[in-house]
Amino acid sequence: EVQLVESGGGLVQPGRSLRLSCAASGFTFDDYTMHWVRQAPGKGLEWVSCINWNSGHIVYADSVKGRFTISRDNARNSLYLQMSSLKAEDTAFYYCTKDIGVSGHRGFDYWGQGILVTVSS
Amino acid sequence: DIQLTQSPSFLSASVGDRVTITCRASQGISSYLAWYQQKPGKAPELLIYAASTLQSGVPSRFSGSESGTEFTLTISSLQPEDFATYYCQQLNNYPFTFGQGTRLEIK
Numbered sequence: 001e002v003q004l005v006e007s008g009g010g011l012v013q014p015g016r017s018l019r020l021s022c023a024a025s026g027f028t029f030d031d032y033t034m035h036w037v038r039q040a041p042g043k044g045l046e047w048v049s050c051i052n053w054n055s056g057h058i059v060y061a062d063s064v065k066g067r068f069t070i071s072r073d074n075a076r077n078s079l080y081l082q083m084s085s086l087k088a089e090d091t092a093f094y095y096c097t098k099d100i101g102v103s104g105h106r107g108f109d110y111w112g113q114g115i116l117v118t119v120s121s
Numbered sequence: 122d123i124q125l126t127q128s129p130s131f132l133s134a135s136v137g138d139r140v141t142i143t144c145r146a147s148q149g150i151s152s153y154l155a156w157y158q159q160k161p162g163k164a165p166e167l168l169i170y171a172a173s174t175l176q177s178g179v180p181s182r183f184s185g186s187e188s189g190t191e192f193t194l195t196i197s198s199l200q201p202e203d204f205a206t207y208y209c210q211q212l213n214n215y216p217f218t219f220g221q222g223t224r225l226e227i228k
Binding site: 037105107 | 153159164166167169171174217220221
């Protein structure tokens, strides 16, 4: 059974940093591109970032570029999101998601349960 | 960025109804479109990918189609568990944008 379990969320002050982790199991982690998607409370979905299988291709949304860093450790079957210079508008549920295929991007077939990050003083 | 506009934003329907949700892209995205269902307090679930391919385990009452830059999600006969919010997503160009969502409620 595929599982994605996020951790590391919580309340953080504006301008501070936070690191999210996602523990993956039930599939061959290092075969797949992984993504982070976020959702502000009561709002729609926003794609944040992706990283390919060997970390050779990384892309960010403009809203987080220069502040967030995505990474992965294939030996630990883990995905990370290092968030710095956090702003109130970064407040959201953050989801770790898996690309459906090993090549190309066609959809995200498994999602974590989501972890809430609240940026507030 | 590619903009996705869903219509309607809100839909009220009854069990057994046939409903259609439309997603219009601001430019061509080939067939790189996915549909998701999200229930309150839960993560989204993939329904359709590549515009018309049903994800494994998704009931056959769900279907997707495309015509140029207009994509459609159809539920042939609404079931009580289908009342949720639906999102389209394009995966042709970064950033992988989502539509604003369509909230489907019980009439």
